[in-house]
Amino acid sequence: xxxxxxxxxxxxxxxxxxxxxxxxxxxxxxxxxxxxxxxxxxxxxxxxxxxxxxxxxxxxxxxxxxxxxxxxxxxxxxxxxxxxxxxxxxxxxxxxxxxxxxxxxxxxxxxxxxxxxxxxxxxxxxxxxxxxxxxxxxxxxxxxxxxxxxxxxxxxxxxxxxxxxxxxxxxxxxxxxxxxxxxxxxxxxxxxxxxxxxxxxxxxxxxxxxxxxxxxxxxxxxxxxxxxxxxxxxxxxxxxxxxxxxxxxxxxxxxxxxxxxxxxxxxxxxxxxxxxxxxxxxxxxxxxxxxxxxxxxxxxxxxxxxxxxxxxxxxxxxxxxxxxxxxx
Amino acid sequence: xxxxxxxxxxxxxxxxxxxxxxxxxxxxxxxxxxxxxxxxxxxxxxxxxxxxxxxxxxxxxxxxxxxxxxxxxxxxxxxxxxxxxxxxxxxxxxxxxxxxxxxxxxxxxxxxxxxxxxxxxxxxxxxxxxxxxxxxxxxxxxxxxxxxxxxxxxxxxxxxxxxxxxxxxxxxxxxxxxxxxxxxxxxxxxxxxxxxxxxxxxxxxxxxxx
Numbered sequence: 445x446x447x448x449x450x451x452x453x454x455x456x457x458x459x460x461x462x463x464x465x466x467x468x469x470x471x472x473x474x475x476x477x478x479x480x481x482x483x484x485x486x487x488x489x490x491x492x493x494x495x496x497x498x499x500x501x502x503x504x505x506x507x508x509x510x511x512x513x514x515x516x517x518x519x520x521x522x523x524x525x526x527x528x529x530x531x532x533x534x535x536x537x538x539x540x541x542x543x544x545x546x547x548x549x550x551x552x553x554x555x556x557x558x559x560x561x562x563x564x565x566x567x568x569x570x571x572x573x574x575x576x577x578x579x580x581x582x583x584x585x586x587x588x589x590x591x592x593x594x595x596x597x598x599x600x601x602x603x604x605x606x607x608x609x610x611x612x613x614x615x616x617x618x619x620x621x622x623x624x625x626x627x628x629x630x631x632x633x634x635x636x637x638x639x640x641x642x643x644x645x646x647x648x649x650x651x652x653x654x655x656x657x658x659x660x661x662x663x664x665x666x667x668x669x670x671x672x673x674x675x676x677x678x679x680x681x682x683x684x685x686x687x688x689x690x691x692x693x694x695x696x697x698x699x700x701x702x703x704x705x706x707x708x709x710x711x712x713x714x715x716x717x718x719x720x721x722x723x724x725x726x727x728x729x730x731x732x733x734x735x736x737x738x739x740x741x742x743x744x745x746x747x748x749x750x751x752x753x754x755x756x757x758x759x760x761x762x763x764x765x766x767x768x769x770x771x772x
Numbered sequence: 773x774x775x776x777x778x779x780x781x782x783x784x785x786x787x788x789x790x791x792x793x794x795x796x797x798x799x800x801x802x803x804x805x806x807x808x809x810x811x812x813x814x815x816x817x818x819x820x821x822x823x824x825x826x827x828x829x830x831x832x833x834x835x836x837x838x839x840x841x842x843x844x845x846x847x848x849x850x851x852x853x854x855x856x857x858x859x860x861x862x863x864x865x866x867x868x869x870x871x872x873x874x875x876x877x878x879x880x881x882x883x884x885x886x887x888x889x890x891x892x893x894x895x896x897x898x899x900x901x902x903x904x905x906x907x908x909x910x911x912x913x914x915x916x917x918x919x920x921x922x923x924x925x926x927x928x929x930x931x932x933x934x935x936x937x938x939x940x941x942x943x944x945x946x947x948x949x950x951x952x953x954x955x956x957x958x959x960x961x962x963x964x965x966x967x968x969x970x971x972x973x974x975x976x977x978x979x980x981x982x
Contacts, residue, residue, distance in 0.1 A: 587819075607924070608820060608916065608924045608926045609819065609820030609821060609824075609926055610819070610820070612821065612822060628819075628820040628821045628822070628824065628926075629820070629824070629826075630824065630825070630826050649826075650825050650826050650827060651823070651824070651825050651826075651876055652821045652822045652823070652824055654822060669822070670822060670823055670825075670874075670876050671876065672876070694876070
């Protein structure tokens with residue numbers, strides 16, 4: 445009888461184990477050079493994975509910028525920047541890399557030729573950057589204001605100022621016409637990207653949002669943060685259309701899928717606020733408001749990910765190496 | 773309350789003050805008061821977030837009976853850069869509990885309170901804890917101060933007794949990378965008897981005019 449019960453229990457568990465082995469697979473690893481570590485502190489943003497999932501760029505502990513090809517892990521470039529790099533961002537296709545240094549200057553690199561395409565003069569220190577999908581605009585957020593530049597001319601286009609504090613995250617709409625900011629006063633503001641004219645304000649959120657991303661059709665803005673939820677905001681009106689079920693940890697990163705059906709959301713462990721404690725990633729199905737896949741590894745600091753060919757590639761940091769998982 | 777101007781007027785009437793000028797006594801009093809005004813330096817700003825929460829309750833009592841942690845009374849006065857007291861300021865404060873955790877689900881250790889007619893404010897709380905996983909970030913209380921016709925002030929109050937400073941905040945303040953000036957680090961007064969010890973801190977606030 446006991447053997448029968450054990451057999452029944454094993455049978456009951458088998459589908460879950462099978463499902464898990466089918467949904468999350470380790471794809472590869474990138475070892476950091478000996479003695480080098482990566483700061484995954486939330487701001488300044490010192491790590492970027494391009495939306496296409498082909499490149500990873502990092503400012504490491506010795507202030508060197510390292511860029512790797514994904515998923516091969518081949519080193520694409522090592523840049524020894526002076527003044528030291530402070531924040532960086534890859535363009536969606538990975539062909540541009542913007543690096544803000546400690547002086548507030550921003551260098552925009554062509555990642556094929558590794559030539560500097562544009563050098564923007566020093567201003568206030570920048571903590572977060574965004575490059576428009578058409579590669580024409582660059583936004584930089586620092587203490588008290590956000591700036592927008594035209595990358596083709598180098599012209600400074602706009603300055604926008606949140607009510608107080610700074611912006612924690614910036615995102616351009618897929619057509620590059622709108623810039624969304626997650627501001628310290630808890631509001632989500634959407635601006636005309638070229639003029640800086642305010643288009644909408646989502647002011648219903650009680651807590652600060654730390655991550656945001658447009659849906660690929662540009663009709664929705666996904667935001668999340670200290671409230672542990674994902675709010676779906678209409679970028680034209682600022683109205684919150686829907687809120688996905690609340691989780692136990694603060695939401696730190698969000699990536700919308702290209703097919704418009706999924707959102708990858710990365711959360712802190714409960715009651716832990718600082719990276720590298722981002723150890724939970726959920727793949728949400730937007731239509732059904734349900735979790736398709738849960739990735740939960742307390743010993744891994746999740747640094748981000750990207751959708752590629754219907755799969756989500758998740759990158760985590762543990763024991764001096766980046767590990768890449770395929771989540772499907 | 774007897775005003776400074778009334779005292780000057782009495783001095784003039786009683787002969788202890790003489791005005792040797794072609795300007796009126798009132799004009800001279802106004803000029804004297806303007807000259808006596810202390811020009812104040814604006815309180816240095818600091819980061820707002822990331823755990824600010826809107827719609828905090830209006831209260832000066834953040835600590836509940838039996839809360840763990842050292843009871844703390846914080847008081848101060850709100851000025852503008854000309855030295856005028858701001859009696860219509862709103863001071864919003866939020867902090868972690870004794871264990872270094874913010875309440876993001878409710879409003880524990882969050883509140884807002886108006887300054888009184890002499891610009892004074894006071895609230896009762898506990899000394900906030902260090903973040904559990906980042907002990908180099910000093911204990912702090914967040915402030916968001918607003919007043920009509922003045923720029924909002926976003927800043928943080930730190931404690932000179934924080935172990936990170938090793939007793940010398942003037943020298944060691946930059947050990948916490950978010951502290952850019954020791955001006956935001958305030959001395960701590962321990963008061964009460966050994967069975968009911970509590971801490972007191974003064975933190976004056978100075979807003980810039982729009």
